[in-house]
Amino acid sequence: MSRSMTGARMVIEALRDQGVDTVFGYPGGAVLPIYDEIFQQNDIKHILVRHEQGAVHMAEGYARSTGKPGVVLVTSGPGATNAVTGLTDALLDSIPLVVLSGQVPTFLIGTDGFQEADTVGITRPCTKHNWLVKETDDLAATIHKAFHVATSGRPGPVLVDIPKDVQFATGEYVGPKQIETPSYQPAKKGDLDAITRLVELMEKAERPIFYTGGGVINSGTGASQLLREIVEATGFPITSTLMGLGAYPASGGKWIGMLGMHGLYEANMAMHDCDLMIAVGARFDDRITGRVKDFSPDSIKAQIDIDSSSINKVIHVDLPIVGDVGHVLEDMLKVWKARGRKTNAEGVRKWWAQIEQWKAVKCLTYRNSEKTIKPQHALERLQALTAHRKDRYITTEVGQHQMWAAQFLHFEDPNRWMTSGGLGTMGYGLPASIGVQVAHPEALVVNVAGEASWLMNMQEMGTAVQFRAPVKQFILNNERLGMVRQWQQLLHGERYSQSWSESLPDFVKLAEAFGCKGRLVSDPADLDDAIQEMLEYDGPFILDVMVEKHENCFPMIPSGKPHNEMILGEASTEDAIVGAGGALV
Amino acid sequence: MAALKIEQGASSHSAYDLRDPNAQVIESHTLAVLVDNEAGVLARVIGLFSGRGFNIDSLTVAEVDHLGHRSRITIVTRGTPAVIEQIKAQLGRIIPVHEVHDLTVEGPSVERELGLFKVSGKGDKRVEALRIAEIFRANVVDSTLESFVFEMTGTPEKLDAFAELMRPLGLSDLARTGVAALARGI
Ligand SMILES: Cc1ncc(C[n+]2csc(CCOP(=O)(O)OP(=O)(O)O)c2C)c(N)n1
Numbered sequence A: 001m002s003r004s005m006t007g008a009r010m011v012i013e014a015l016r017d018q019g020v021d022t023v024f025g026y027p028g029g030a031v032l033p034i035y036d037e038i039f040q041q042n043d044i045k046h047i048l049v050r051h052e053q054g055a056v057h058m059a060e061g062y063a064r065s066t067g068k069p070g071v072v073l074v075t076s077g078p079g080a081t082n083a084v085t086g087l088t089d090a091l092l093d094s095i096p097l098v099v100l101s102g103q104v105p106t107f108l109i110g111t112d113g114f115q116e117a118d119t120v121g122i123t124r125p126c127t128k129h130n131w132l133v134k135e136t137d138d139l140a141a142t143i144h145k146a147f148h149v150a151t152s153g154r155p156g157p158v159l160v161d162i163p164k165d166v167q168f169a170t171g172e173y174v175g176p177k178q179i180e181t182p183s184y185q186p187a188k189k190g191d192l193d194a195i196t197r198l199v200e201l202m203e204k205a206e207r208p209i210f211y212t213g214g215g216v217i218n219s220g221t222g223a224s225q226l227l228r229e230i231v232e233a234t235g236f237p238i239t240s241t242l243m244g245l246g247a248y249p250a251s252g253g254k255w256i257g258m259l260g261m262h263g264l265y266e267a268n269m270a271m272h273d274c275d276l277m278i279a280v281g282a283r284f285d286d287r288i289t290g291r292v293k294d295f296s297p298d299s300i301k302a303q304i305d306i307d308s309s310s311i312n313k314v315i316h317v318d319l320p321i322v323g324d325v326g327h328v329l330e331d332m333l334k335v336w337k338a339r340g341r342k343t344n345a346e347g348v349r350k351w352w353a354q355i356e357q358w359k360a361v362k363c364l365t366y367r368n369s370e371k372t373i374k375p376q377h378a379l380e381r382l383q384a385l386t387a388h389r390k391d392r393y394i395t396t397e398v399g400q401h402q403m404w405a406a407q408f409l410h411f412e413d414p415n416r417w418m419t420s421g422g423l424g425t426m427g428y429g430l431p432a433s434i435g436v437q438v439a440h441p442e443a444l445v446v447n448v449a450g451e452a453s454w455l456m457n458m459q460e461m462g463t464a465v466q467f468r469a470p471v472k473q474f475i476l477n478n479e480r481l482g483m484v485r486q487w488q489q490l491l492h493g494e495r496y497s498q499s500w501s502e503s504l505p506d507f508v509k510l511a512e513a514f515g516c517k518g519r520l521v522s523d524p525a526d527l528d529d530a531i532q533e534m535l536e537y538d539g540p541f542i543l544d545v546m547v548e549k550h551e552n553c554f555p556m557i558p559s560g561k562p563h564n565e566m567i568l569g570e571a572s573t574e575d576a577i578v579g580a581g582g583a584l585v
Numbered sequence B: 001m002a003a004l005k006i007e008q009g010a011s012s013h014s015a016y017d018l019r020d021p022n023a024q025v026i027e028s029h030t031l032a033v034l035v036d037n038e039a040g041v042l043a044r045v046i047g048l049f050s051g052r053g054f055n056i057d058s059l060t061v062a063e064v065d066h067l068g069h070r071s072r073i074t075i076v077t078r079g080t081p082a083v084i085e086q087i088k089a090q091l092g093r094i095i096p097v098h099e100v101h102d103l104t105v106e107g108p109s110v111e112r113e114l115g116l117f118k119v120s121g122k123g124d125k126r127v128e129a130l131r132i133a134e135i136f137r138a139n140v141v142d143s144t145l146e147s148f149v150f151e152m153t154g155t156p157e158k159l160d161a162f163a164e165l166m167r168p169l170g171l172s173d174l175a176r177t178g179v180a181a182l183a184r185g186i
């Protein structure tokens, strides 16, 4: 059956065939035909944002909390350039997005036409792939390909640039089934010989560790299940990157916490001293490795990753396995069971004893106060008052508050934690929280924010109010660019160059101005009540938590230092050495 | 866990595991990249090299399969073994890239480049230029009373050598195609 229709209609048809229920976007001249089609249908909901960057972060929040691709629609020129930060963010965190941009008509391309930008040129390095569609007959197939590329292999953002005349013209629609991408065939299954070798190593290892990352989450909930099974069965300790939190539950017995620059002492020490490191969907980012030369010097390293370029990019890996995490873990579990479920029980027992000593350092210790709210305390209370909610989703902005959130909030399931890991984009959290809420209207969605980051995309509060997304903005307000201030204190001779904010808005009034509710809390005695009010309020809420201004985030591995040269805060290894029988070096 | 040390080359990940991954020697490699001949594909390849700080010593590209719209890009690049591996892996990620071959390690290959050399001069120098061109089996493709254009095909080293000899004899302009390469045998 041949189906003729306009390009604009094709866009809607293709989105419908791809199962899209929500589009985040902002109209403009070059996409008016598509907006006209949006007007004439009810299957796809359009969320009108306030800035295109917000649209892309919302789509990221939607994607990360559902496992489905996020879809964005923007106009040409400034619409497309405003999307660039979001695309880069999604590229670095491997988030599947399909961004559709309008473009000037084909006959104007190259003439510096009104609102013309070389969108495919600008977005080439910040997308997994992009397309300029010049014929209406190619449009449907290109959109279907775009979904396939965004969601398969290592996921990522893609962009389809659609000139206005292509939207007006009529062409033949093709469905998703007719699409082929011969040059793009990502491997799923890992090499069985390599998997068997890894199992052999696991059977003998004395100090093994699972080092997991966002790849486990991206591989789907099945991968997290398999990971849990394998960890429980082998009894090996497991740590995770910022991106992978929730794949293994924080309440699980083998969990030793997040690793990395602000990771837990026990996790970083275990990574440094292990003899077998099993990297699962994690890519040895520099925030993880510290000084590469001294990274886990005595371990054999195995790495499971769907992207072969992630292997041996930063750290030499002895045993690479290219494949989808879920598939590889499944095979690994089968092989390990078939070979008799062996581990080096004695070695692993001693290893755990060592890890317990590191844990005894209690690296997250901080000095609480009765006068001022400590940010860590605020997060502990948020955790305590929301832990019972299985449908709790957390997004964050970027800075100290983000690291504290990773340390003090506990995640029991995948897809519950949305944070800008790779790019570290201030302004991510508020729009991301709206995207999550749109996907899960009944859920509790909290954005843990710093006041400075929050201001970067605060206009999206209007979107939250318009679409009745009851997102909770939990602002840890230190009136500082706290993370910048911390580095200046520790590494730049306490010269606090431009790292504090003056003239901050009154967040309560701001909430009222947007048509939602706000509250300021500064007395620790009122904190629980304020959090409760935020949680119970039926609508978007801004809680301005005035916190200690000069608190630092510890532990910290200063960049360029190895894992075992961590700075601790209030916690001290000396007490722990006494406590743990003096065995700690 | 010394007993567990895996020998080098134990994995099937790549032929390169046989080499010392941490070696700091800089090697030159010739890569053949088969791509869909679609708009922007060369920009993707070049953008990868500039964006990630890799080197390009030479690059040639032309459609080699008109029906299938496939082009072959031949890239001569330099780097440590680890960098070369990373370049190949990154090239492999580009969506319209079908195949990446490292001709330098995949067995013997032939490499050829074409050069055009304009040599201007009179008298003895002109005679000497012609004599050397004969030794190098260069063809004269244009001539005036005061200039020749020589055409020569060969390895890049041969073209380098010829250019060096021609320089004192009046080499005034030079155009080179960059390397085209194929694996030997079937
Ligand atoms: C868009 C952007 N610009 C600059 C930075 C650098 N940066 C990282 S954290 C930070 C300060 C964040 O301040 P705030 O949001 O108040 O969080 P805090 O550290 O105080 O908790 C800055 C400026 C960034 N990550 N993103």
Ligand SMILES: [Mg+2]
Binding pocket: A399, A450, A451, A452, A476, A477, A478, A479, A480, A481, A482
């Ligand atoms: Mg702050």
